[in-house]
Amino acid sequence: MTDIAHDAAMETAHPEHESTGIDNRKLGMWLFLSSEFLFFGALISNYLLYSHRGGFQGTYPAEVYDIPFTSVSSFVLLMSSLTMVLAHNALTRKDQNGTRTWLFATAALGAVFLGGQVFEFTEFITNEGMKLTTNPAASAFYLLTGFHGTHVAVGVIMLLSLWGISRRKGGLSEKHGLNLELVGLYWHFVDIIWIIIFTAVYLLSVPPA
Amino acid sequence: MTATAERPATTIFRRPASTTGLWSWITTVDHKRIGIMYGYAAFFFFLLGGIEALLIRTQLATANSEFLTAGAYNAMFTMHGTTMVFLFVMPVSAAFMNYMLPLLIGARDVAFPRLNALSWWVFFFGGIFLYSTFIFGTSFAPTGGLGVGGNLAAGGGPGTLNWLADSPDAGWFAYQPNAGPLYSAGTAMDFWALGLQILGLASLISAINFLVTIFNMRAKGMRLLRMPVFVWMSMVVAFLLLFSIPIIAIALFMVTFDRQFGSLFFAPTGGGDPILWQHLFWLFGHPEVYILVLPAMGIVSEVLPVFSRKPLFGYSAVVFAGAAIGFLGFGVWAHHMFASGITPVAQAAFGLATMTIAIPTGIKIFNWLGTMWMGRIRLTVPMLFSIGFVAMFTIGGLSGVTHAVVPSDWQQTDTYYIVAHFHYVLFGGALFGIFAGLYYWFPKLKGRVMNEKVGKLHFWLMLFGFNLTFAPMHWLGLQGMVRRTWKYAPETGLQPWNFAVTVGAWIIAISILVFMYNWYTSRRRGAPSGLDPWDARTVEWMSPNPTPEYNFAVPPVVTGLDHFWHLKYGEDEEGRAVARPDKDEIVAEIEREQLNPESPIHLPNQTYFPFFMAMGIPIIFYGIIYHTTLWGKALILIGAIISLSAVMGWAMEPLEEPHPEHEAAGSQGDTKVAYDD
Amino acid sequence: MTSTERPHPTPAMYWKIAVVLAGLTAVEVAMYYINRSLHLAVVNTLALLVLAALKFVIVIGFYMHLRYEKAMLSRFFTAGFVLAASLYTIVLTALGVLVIRGS
Numbered sequence A: 001m002t003d004i005a006h007d008a009a010m011e012t013a014h015p016e017h018e019s020t021g022i023d024n025r026k027l028g029m030w031l032f033l034s035s036e037f038l039f040f041g042a043l044i045s046n047y048l049l050y051s052h053r054g055g056f057q058g059t060y061p062a063e064v065y066d067i068p069f070t071s072v073s074s075f076v077l078l079m080s081s082l083t084m085v086l087a088h089n090a091l092t093r094k095d096q097n098g099t100r101t102w103l104f105a106t107a108a109l110g111a112v113f114l115g116g117q118v119f120e121f122t123e124f125i126t127n128e129g130m131k132l133t134t135n136p137a138a139s140a141f142y143l144l145t146g147f148h149g150t151h152v153a154v155g156v157i158m159l160l161s162l163w164g165i166s167r168r169k170g171g172l173s174e175k176h177g178l179n180l181e182l183v184g185l186y187w188h189f190v191d192i193i194w195i196i197i198f199t200a201v202y203l204l205s206v207p208p209a
Numbered sequence B: 001m002t003a004t005a006e007r008p009a010t011t012i013f014r015r016p017a018s019t020t021g022l023w024s025w026i027t028t029v030d031h032k033r034i035g036i037m038y039g040y041a042a043f044f045f046f047l048l049g050g051i052e053a054l055l056i057r058t059q060l061a062t063a064n065s066e067f068l069t070a071g072a073y074n075a076m077f078t079m080h081g082t083t084m085v086f087l088f089v090m091p092v093s094a095a096f097m098n099y100m101l102p103l104l105i106g107a108r109d110v111a112f113p114r115l116n117a118l119s120w121w122v123f124f125f126g127g128i129f130l131y132s133t134f135i136f137g138t139s140f141a142p143t144g145g146l147g148v149g150g151n152l153a154a155g156g157g158p159g160t161l162n163w164l165a166d167s168p169d170a171g172w173f174a175y176q177p178n179a180g181p182l183y184s185a186g187t188a189m190d191f192w193a194l195g196l197q198i199l200g201l202a203s204l205i206s207a208i209n210f211l212v213t214i215f216n217m218r219a220k221g222m223r224l225l226r227m228p229v230f231v232w233m234s235m236v237v238a239f240l241l242l243f244s245i246p247i248i249a250i251a252l253f254m255v256t257f258d259r260q261f262g263s264l265f266f267a268p269t270g271g272g273d274p275i276l277w278q279h280l281f282w283l284f285g286h287p288e289v290y291i292l293v294l295p296a297m298g299i300v301s302e303v304l305p306v307f308s309r310k311p312l313f314g315y316s317a318v319v320f321a322g323a324a325i326g327f328l329g330f331g332v333w334a335h336h337m338f339a340s341g342i343t344p345v346a347q348a349a350f351g352l353a354t355m356t357i358a359i360p361t362g363i364k365i366f367n368w369l370g371t372m373w374m375g376r377i378r379l380t381v382p383m384l385f386s387i388g389f390v391a392m393f394t395i396g397g398l399s400g401v402t403h404a405v406v407p408s409d410w411q412q413t414d415t416y417y418i419v420a421h422f423h424y425v426l427f428g429g430a431l432f433g434i435f436a437g438l439y440y441w442f443p444k445l446k447g448r449v450m451n452e453k454v455g456k457l458h459f460w461l462m463l464f465g466f467n468l469t470f471a472p473m474h475w476l477g478l479q480g481m482v483r484r485t486w487k488y489a490p491e492t493g494l495q496p497w498n499f500a501v502t503v504g505a506w507i508i509a510i511s512i513l514v515f516m517y518n519w520y521t522s523r524r525r526g527a528p529s530g531l532d533p534w535d536a537r538t539v540e541w542m543s544p545n546p547t548p549e550y551n552f553a554v555p556p557v558v559t560g561l562d563h564f565w566h567l568k569y570g571e572d573e574e575g576r577a578v579a580r581p582d583k584d585e586i587v588a589e590i591e592r593e594q595l596n597p598e599s600p601i602h603l604p605n606q607t608y609f610p611f612f613m614a615m616g617i618p619i620i621f622y623g624i625i626y627h628t629t630l631w632g633k634a635l636i637l638i639g640a641i642i643s644l645s646a647v648m649g650w651a652m653e654p655l656e657e658p659h660p661e662h663e664a665a666g667s668q669g670d671t672k673v674a675y676d677d
Numbered sequence C: 001m002t003s004t005e006r007p008h009p010t011p012a013m014y015w016k017i018a019v020v021l022a023g024l025t026a027v028e029v030a031m032y033y034i035n036r037s038l039h040l041a042v043v044n045t046l047a048l049l050v051l052a053a054l055k056f057v058i059v060i061g062f063y064m065h066l067r068y069e070k071a072m073l074s075r076f077f078t079a080g081f082v083l084a085a086s087l088y089t090i091v092l093t094a095l096g097v098l099v100i101r102g103s
Helices: A003-013 A024-051 A067-092 A096-127 A136-166 A174-203 B022-026 B031-060 B070-104 B113-131 B188-216 B229-261 B274-308 B315-331 B344-372 B381-404 B406-412 B416-446 B452-478 B495-525 B563-568 B583-595 B609-625 B630-652 B660-664 C011-038 C041-063 C071-094
Strands: B569-571 B577-579
Touching (some): A024 B188, A024 B274, A067 A174, A067 C011, A067 C041, A096 A136, A136 B229, B031 B070, B031 B113, B031 B495, B070 B113, B070 B188, B070 B274, B113 B609, B188 B229, B229 B274, B229 B609, B274 B344, B274 B381, B274 B416, B315 B344, B381 B452, B406 B452, B416 B452, B609 B630
Antiparallel strands (some): B569 B577
């Protein structure tokens, strides 16, 4: 289902309404995502505030980052945006096989990213001794990346549900097409938040002198 | 009722179909029923908040009073503020938006009826969760959280039940580190933080729902600049919620993590910065102030034109001013923090920004006055409350400007002058507007008009009691009486006015009893309203009273602002409104048409899932508070299972069941309603 | 409706965009190490921010199709971003993180 066809369908579905011509659910999703900027903005500012403050006891997050490792997991998440958009594109061409494959690939890449995060947290806590309770900078790091990880996990669950439906006979219907598009929007959003986090939190962080 | 005739079962559970009784309310997705539930729940919490206020005032009536302990007093002012803001004014505004928004834009329901039910049930369970602190808070929490032990100020310890003092006691803005684990031991503040988290979720969901409704569900011809002002104000409020709730959500999560998991965001001993909490709280808290008052402004903008028999003066200026207030509302938060040591540059900037808010507010006040000017004013109860709103809000607005002047604000910070100010804008403002709306739109609910005589008694008692309560607080505050202190010495000379204030508070309580009597009796014995009891202007009055389930048998096609008025009235050469000769027939014809749908109208089917999905959330949150125990962990799991199962059921269930007999008969004449969910 | 009638990118286009994104990420990581060895803090900070912004805009514009949607959606989305960026910048400045130091 293309968006053009979709909008045309909308026009006939809402004959008696003065409307924006944007599907209700899509409009709702974009509004939700725009509010998520305030959500993640608070988390990122919280991290920036405390990671720049000197004089805390214990390890600062910037002292223990493993940049090559995080670069790889960032790359994985970035590429999951590609597979997501390919899944959506395949469905618009009614290519159910392609949709299935790319949906699964997206969920798998998301899971790899999550696995990386679990590994990273474990490393920091057990080997580097940086816990949630170590200092405010560490608290802020775990809260930010933890909430982002939760978003990724929710996305993976939604992707796997869609994938499950797509494996049934007949694959994803037109109605599910919009679901796929909405999950896709959410997924890309989680990705762009990580783009910011990767730069602002990992690459630009230096331990305070 | 044609709309609820057939209910086939297509999913695992049989679809609920009861139209009366408890389950019909639990499973409803009708915006009107949801609005009614919001309204009654909000009023219930209003009474609780009122009782808390009366306890506070009784304590302060005399010097050195021993009526309440310090701990109980702290808990009472905390819960009074929290209740009135989050459990009364916000949900009662949600009640108005739910019931009235679709009617005002000529729609049959909101854009997402099931999400609407979800946000109501999330609110409902959130309110119960928050208030359950009176039962579970502190005393029953030997192991919850980091702060083990009783409420220090209350003198209670683990195991001793102290009903009043066991509730949250760190103020409605929960300044850190006072609200942290060290100084607010026990679990009461955890109930507070997680309770507000749930209520915020409800607000966020309804904000998105109302925005999409306003953008996509308007009746044909109702372009944005033809919408009633209440709809505009609801839109601004929804945007404010959309962008401010996420901020408080994070701030509250940080509090919960500090208290439950030992993070160090706000603990100065570990390097945390309490001022960060103040920034985050007021980043949300100031938009919140406009979230509380803008719906009332919208109601008043509906009522004043009707009872002045004139169009709203400067409609687009009022709309623009409302949007400007919303926009500026995001840029003034630090005026709550002038005494917290922010830099002189910040103080000057936020002082100036705060003063600019007076401009759009002034525009509105002058437009309301302009609406009444030379109008043929009918002093009905809704009109009296609206005029009361304008007058009282102006007083509160003027004292507000004095806080924008930083040196003056330093003098006023944490005194009763501030208490006087925000009660003039929130009680004199929001509450008077809310009562105006309740009297004005009551016929939509019951098909009857509330008793005018009793209503006038309510108004004058409330106006008198209100001013007796809050006007003297100005001078008490300027004499140096501080907020949040449970005692004052006799030699301060503060007692006479404090006693007057307490008398005023009790008079307000009596006026509320008068209102409740009026509401209760008018439900059955009020004069029948007919279609158009007020000679109104907007399309919600083209739907019969009480509102049928489908709202409009024939959705209106709107041709301009005040569409309904222009159907009834023409103009003479000098531009004065003249009733059309066949006005009564026009109104009667509209009522006939709207009461008799030509074909069955399909509405969204009832559903169990929003209720159960919402129910899981407080269970999870109880589990978080008691997460150190095994049964706490079990609660998290149980709550998650309930919520996730409900999500699954929801996803599998279509919003509307198919209607085979109509499909077969061809779809012409079959009115489809375009909802999504 | 005009804005929705622009053709959507093809899969080939999506792959090309992915290559660009991957390349930008590689440059970012390289910059990080250059920064470490050469101490060109200001230049590198700016460059890293620009690179992140580029990736951000590309994903929104193409993968999220915002370029092809009605302007209203872009306005809401931009509003959220700009509001968040300005509010938190002010907060961080007030809390002394983003201090503009004189010479």
